[in-house]
Amino acid sequence: MDMxxxxxxxxxxxxxxxxxxxxxxLYAHLCRVEERLGKLGHSDHVCTAGLTHAAxxxxxxxxxxxxxxxxxxxxxxxxxxxxxxxxxxGSCDRDRTWExxxxxxxxxxxxxGETRELTTEELTPFVDLSIVNELDVFEQAPAVLExxxxxxxxxxxxxxxxxxxxxxxxxxxxxxxSG
Numbered sequence: 001m002d003m004x005x006x007x008x009x010x011x012x013x014x015x016x017x018x019x020x021x022x023x024x025x026l027y028a029h030l031c032r033v034e035e036r037l038g039k040l041g042h043s044d045h046v047c048t049a050g051l052t053h054a055a056x057x058x059x060x061x062x063x064x065x066x067x068x069x070x071x072x073x074x075x076x077x078x079x080x081x082x083x084x085x086x087x088x089x090g091s092c093d094r095d096r097t098w099e100x101x102x103x104x105x106x107x108x109x110x111x112x113g114e115t116r117e118l119t120t121e122e123l124t125p126f127v128d129l130s131i132v133n134e135l136d137v138f139e140q141a142p143a144v145l146e147x148x149x150x151x152x153x154x155x156x157x158x159x160x161x162x163x164x165x166x167x168x169x170x171x172x173x174x175x176x177x178s179g
Contacts, residue, residue: 003044003078004034007051010077014065016054023140026054026063032136037128040166046125048078049085053129056090059110068111088122089129101127102158127162135170145174 008031011017017027034051042050054061056068066073068090075083088107092098096108096115106117107126118126134152138145145152156163156171163171 003048004051007048007078011052011065016065019063021061021140022137022144026061029136029140030054033129033132036132036136040128040132040164040170042125042128042164045079045081046085046129048082049089049125050129050132052078052082052086053089053133055086056111058090059092059094085122085125085129088116088118088126089133092126092130098130098155099158102162123162124164127159128164128167131156131159131163131167131171135174138174 008027011027011030016030017025019026021029023029023032030051030053033053034047037050038047052074054063055065055074057064068087071083071087074086078086091107091109091111093108093110096110097106101107104117105123106115108115138152153175156175160168160171
């Protein structure tokens with residue numbers, strides 16, 4: 001059994017396949033994010049983070065599969081690099097982070113209240129995971145994009161220099177096609 005299978009089993013044991021989410025279930029969403037990150041050329045640890053990105057809940061989805069204080073459990077399952085990205089994504093206070101991220105390169109932690117400046121190596125996977133997550137939601141629930149089009153177009157334009165080229169191209173396609 002490979003790690004992806006183990007992680008998928010873990011997600012199902014925690015009920016991710018029973019939680020409603022745009023496009024079906026949280027489990028289906030997590031799997032789509034993982035697969036898309038892989039197709040866009042990301043490493044295994046980024047893809048695994050994509051598969052588990054909502055484990056601690058997120059600022060936009062308030063259901064934890066495991067408590068953030070128990071980071072060791074997820075770290076043991078997915079590895080330190082993937083777990084660190086999952087924590088960063090899940091702990092991100094979007095109101096305090098997203099609009100200024102391109103300028104400050106800082107993420108405000110909604111769990112602890114602390115702010116952390118990301119390295120270049122951390123920034124692109126964080127931005128790509130954030131964008132790919134939203135792209136999946138938009139594709140599954142187009143009304144979400146229509147309601148928030150201006151906000152996300154401005155945000156993703158600001159983030160473009162931080163994103164990988166394949167993810168930036170995905171964003172360009174989305175706004176060219178739906179704009």
